[in-house]
Amino acid sequence: MAPSPAETVQIGVMVDLANQLGSEQQAVLERDIALTRMLAPQQPQLVVWPENELATADDPALRLVIGQLAQALNAFLVADMIWTTPAGRYDTAVLFGPDGVEVGRQAKINVTGDERAQGFVAGQRRFSVYPTTLGTIGLGVCYDRHTPDITRQLTRAGARIVAMPADDDFAANPWFPRAHAADTVLRAVENRVAFAVSTTSGIALVVDPYGRITAESGVNQTTVLIGETFVSAEYTLYMLAGDWFEWLSVSIAGILILAWRPRPS
Template identity: 55%
Template structure:
């Protein structure tokens, strides 16, 4: 009897793919996913396919090599996505942080492969998407590291409304899961065709399901209704205006925290008032100025000027001011009505470390909304949009429109503002609220409740934009239940990593 030994498919594949080719595939994925992000090229379609090369390489390499294969992917993606790190932290620290975040991404891929190998067919295809979405989510909500600005795969889709509709159900983890699922399916289809000359049925079903979800997203976006209103938003660029900054008595480097002299306050007011009057003929319902802390909120002289401008425009005007209370100094958005009177104010909750070091304190978590003829309005300031829960709480309180003064001025860096702007798009789609954002630099925007950008300024360019918006009455599942999908997927990952059943044994055989 002639007995022959047939090499297994993984052995054949690993032999066929050299170490060098695996690393090249990892680097290719790093460039593709980096190109999908808002920072540089903003080619969001690559988010659906760009991870496939590195996933192919990981599937044909032994476990002890997987982190080293994934590391080039992580570093290249991190470098392209976090180009602004060196501008903010200095060259040395910036490069170190880029590499550290790259190592985190590589570790996430390694965890995904570990989970994939513990699951039985046909569930193995879910291993990497579950691990990726879960670890992204856990990192974003964990103490300390939750405040670190590490980008999410879902942000690659900020300009693709059909994909954004999933956020109304699952929040960001669901979209990251779907993106990774599509990439894994493509990788497995290629691998099965190469190794065994057959179609991988779970991969086909996963791609079909992804396409159906995108189709549902496209069909769920209605045409804009007739009952729309206009939001105007300014980019004043005062933090980069030397003439304005020279009016401050604060030490060099601290002039941008707030206007500390009447002359500086007046210059900032005049700049934004001039920009606002350029669109007065368009009769905006709301006007949003940037986060520039241009005056004390209880200074009667400047409050009177803002009120007079609101009356002149017959519009609601949101400005950013310093609000001093018994709890301390707040950075606050202040809403003035068409009658010139103050409607309400909201203190910034999510402060940066530098703001707290300068003396600002977080505002109370009392999510008040203000009634207008156009819908209930919630207020926030800048970094409040970076975390999902603040906008979610405003929506739960009844807000239909969220207006935020923002500041993206990291020393005039042009790579950071699109990433911060993407946060606003995600928050709008998650909660079905319209957004209006004025910016000191970066991007002023108007966004409708389905995540469609209706107005967008150039980066770091003084000007004013106007866009149409509308409101929707219903609250989304995500608004009502919060991070239910993120916690569920985290639980699924933990259960999967503890799996000791036939799926793992079958794979080892």
């Protein structure tokens, strides 16, 4: 691995415990704004909000509020919102720039059964990425980090920072938030990409491209954190080639098992 570049990126992440408190959307919005303002003295360059499914991605009043906050921070801001289209409702990460204008959006691909029951549909596998002054940013939502291919495709498209709003808790399950956090580190290492995750519950993280956790919350604790990372120009063999090593290992193991014969006693 090459030495870490001297130039770094300051990323703000948070846990807002919105679901546990049963808050209405306006209250959730106000809480996230208040938590974000707590980060202001540390001058974050990118802030990621949790997976709160704020309605709606094209509501002018909501977009104005979030845009003005991004302007006040002079930072990029990722909010999770509902994007309603003729094809259905998408759980969507929306990136706003320091000028308060939307840069781009990405609909959640790995939609859960509960979300389908609520009327959400899976986003298209289009893997759009957005060049910024911090580096090219890729977006996803929560469960998208558990499928290795999604982060790999974002990185292949040019992403060097991946930002994902999330909801980790699943009824205070004791191991699930840690499993989510572990997969975040794996995706960063596999693709040599920085990762930022904020969550309604569970664990918020900032991970650098070498897999080092530079900001980590406790489990289910309302928190705001700043993590320092960098943008790597490196690409890994795994990112370029995909899962060939795993399938080759499985194939060799299968051949050895089929060819094995016990020795006579």
